[in-house]
Amino acid sequence: MWDQKFWLWPLPPAGKLLVALEWPSENVALTMHELDPAPILDAAVRSLQLWPEEPPSSGGGSSSFTVGIDPRPYAGRPAPGR
Numbered sequence: 001m002w003d004q005k006f007w008l009w010p011l012p013p014a015g016k017l018l019v020a021l022e023w024p025s026e027n028v029a030l031t032m033h034e035l036d037p038a039p040i041l042d043a044a045v046r047s048l049q050l051w052p053e054e055p056p057s058s059g060g061g062s063s064s065f066t067v068g069i070d071p072r073p074y075a076g077r078p079a080p081g082r
Contacts, residue, residue: 011044012037 017037022030 008040011041014038014041 014037016034017040018032018034020030020032022028
């Protein structure tokens, strides 16, 4: 059983989300599957910005920020790994 996590940015629009996978070196043929992005969009609404995005530096490069899921729906549950 595989468990893989992916970063999805930008968020998909409402409607169907087409996911495609191909791995020729491992003999995995092109496979496509449509997903409903509603659970992803619902989770995004509950996300919290943990810290403000830093302005771009004058020397170029990039900046990033991290979001997390609002923990309130999980109140009373132990944190993962505890």
